[in-house]
Amino acid sequence: MYNSSAVQQNVIYQELSDMISFTSDEIQRQRELTENVVKRLLNKMRELSVSGDPVIEEDIIGTGSSFEGLKVREEHEFDFMIPIRSPLPYRLSPEFGTDKRDIKTILNMFGQIRCIRLQNVMEMQGGYYKRPADFKDKFCANDYLSPKRIREWFQSLADRAVIHIKEKNMDLTFSQQGPARTLNININKQKPISVDLVPAVKTNDIYLVAKPYGGSPEDYYPSNDSLWRMSFSVQERLFIVQKTSTLPLNSCHRQALKIMKYIKQKERKNIPAPHWSSCLSSYHLKTAWLYLLQQNRPHEWQPSCLRERVLELIRKLVESLEDKQLYHFFLGNTTLLNEKVISDAYYSKGNLLSEMKSETLVQANSQLRILYKNFDSMVNEICQNLQLNKQHNLESMENEIYQELPSQNSYCPIL
Template structure:
C-alpha cells in the first residue's frame, strides 16, 4: 500500500526528475567547450600521424545520454565516436553473421572488417602510403582490421597530441578506465568533465566501434580479437527524435528512464551493492525503455503518468530477467520496419541478440527478486531520495 495518492506522489517524481537532471543550458555550454577541445586534439593527432596510419575523419559523432537528454547528475560525461578510414589502395569492408556455408562465424552484435588491397588503382592514388604494406602490416591481423591495434595506435597518438593543447584555465590529461582511455578536462581545478573517445568505422547502416569483446570465448567463434562492436547510437537518436514528434507536450518518457538510472547509480554505491544495480548496465534499462516507447500508446507518456511509467519499466525488467531474455532493440526487431531508422535489409538480415544470454542464472534470479522489492518500495525510495536532495540543495 502506498502512503499517498498516486497524483500527489507523481508530483514528487516530477520534482525528483528535475533535481537529478542537468539543465539544457548546462549541457549545451559544456558540450560546446568539450567539442572545441576534442576538435583541437584531433587536429593535432592528424598532424602527428605518419605514413600508414588510418585517416581521422573530420566529423565527430556525439553519442550517449549527454546527447539524448538522458544524463543524470553528478558527473558530466561526453562520449564521441571518431570515424576513421583507409585510403587507396585499401578498402575496408564489414562482415557480419554467417559465411557462405551458412555457418555462424561472427558473434551477434559484432562485426569484422576485412581489409582489401585494390589492384587497379593508379600510383598517384596510393601515394598516401609510402609502401603498399604499411597500413595492412601495422593494423591488420590475417586480412582483418584489428580493433586492439587501432585502439593502441589511437591512444598513443592522443597521448602525444594532448601535451600540445593549451587551454586557458584548463588541464587536459588522459586516464585509463578499464579498456577505455578517458580524456579528463579539469576546469579551474574545480570541475572535471570526462570524455570518452572511441575510433569507429562507418558501414552502410551502422558504425563499428573498437571496443573489446568482453564475453566468454566460444570454439565456434574464431578470431574474437578481431571483433568490432556494433553501435546504434545514431539510430537511437533518430528513433527518439521521431518519437518526440508524436508524444504529448512535456512527455515523461525521458524522466522515467532518468529516475531509474539515478536509483541504479545510488544503489550501486551501497556496500554491498544489490545485484541488479551492479550486474545490469544502463544499456539494459535503456533497451527495456526503448521497447516501452515503441509499444505504449502516446497518451501513456503524459506528464501525469510518470510514476506509472517508472513502475512499468521495473516490471518490464523483472519480466525480462525471469524469462532470461532482453533482446537488442535494433537486431531482428522487425517492428521497426515502419520507423525507417535503419534499413529494412539490416533489420531482416540480422537475428535477435539476447543481452542477457551470458549472465548467470542465479545472478538473474537475485536481480529479479531485488527489483520486485524495489517495485513494492518504490514510492518510499523516491520520497527518501527527494528529501535527501532537497536537504542538500538547501545549502546552496
C-alpha cells in the same frame, strides 16, 4: 510529509526529475566545451599521424545520454565515435553473420572488417601513400582490420597530441579503464568531465566500433581480435527523436528513464551494492525503456503518467530477468524497418542477458521486486534529502558571501 495519493506522488516524481536533470543551458555549455577540446585534440592527432596510418575523419559523432536528453546530474561524461577510414590504396569492407553455407561465422552484435587492396591504384610519390604495405602490415591480421591494433595506435597518438593542447585553468589527462581510454577535462579543479573517444568504421547505416568482446570468445569464436562491436547509437538517437515528435507536450518518457538511471547509480554506491545495480548496465535499462517507448500509446506518456511509466519500466526489467531474456532493440527487430530507422534487420535477436550467471539474475530479480514495492517511499526520501542538501548549499553560499563583505568599520574609499 508528502500526500500518498497517486496524483500527489506523481508530483514528487516530477520534482525528483527536475532536481536530477541538467538544464538545457548547462548541457549546451558542457557540450560546446567538450566538442571544442575533442576537435583540437583530433586536429593535433592528424598532424602527428604518418603515412600509412588510418585517416581520422573530420566529423565526430556524439553518442549516448548527453546527446539524447537523458543525462542525469551524477553523470559528467560524454561519448564520441571517431570515424576512421583506410588510406589509399585500401578499402575496408565490413562482414556480418553467416557465410554462403549459412554457417555462423561471426558473433551476434559484432562484425569483421576485411581490408581489400584496390586494383589499378597508382602509388603516388607525393600524395596519399608511399608504402602501400604499411597500413595492412600495421593494422590487420589475416586480411582483417584489428580493433586492438587500432585502439593502441589511437591511444598512443592521443597521448602524444594531448601535451600540445594547453589552456589556462584547464588540465587534460588520459586515464585507462580496461580497454577504454578516457580523456579527463578538469577546469578550475572542479569535478572533471570524462570523455570516451572510440574509433569507428561506418558501414551502411551503422558503425562498427573498436570495443572488445566482453565474454569468453575462445570457446565460442576463436578470432576475437577481428571482432568489432556493432553500434546503433545514431539509430537510437533517430528513433528517440521520431517517437518524441508523436508524444504529448512535456511528455514524461525521458524523465522515466532518468529517474531509474539515477536510482541505479545511487544504489550502486551502497556497500555491498545490490546485484541489480551492478549487473545491469545503463544500456540494459535503456533497452527496456526503448521497448516501452515503441509499444506504449502516445497518451500513456502524458506528464501525469510519470510514476506509472517508471514502475512499468521496473516491471519490464523484472520480467526480463525472470525470463533471462532482454533482446537487443535493433537486432532482429523488423518493426523498425517500417519506421525507417534501420535498413536491415541485422541477424537474429541478440539476448543481452545471455552471459550472466543464473544466480545473479535470480538475485537481481528478487531485489528489483522489493524495489518496486518500496519505490514510492524511496523517491520521497531521496526528494527530501536533495531538497535539504540544496538548502544547506544555499545557506553555505550565503555565509561565504557574508564573510567576504566588508565590516561597517572597514575603510571604504569614495570613488
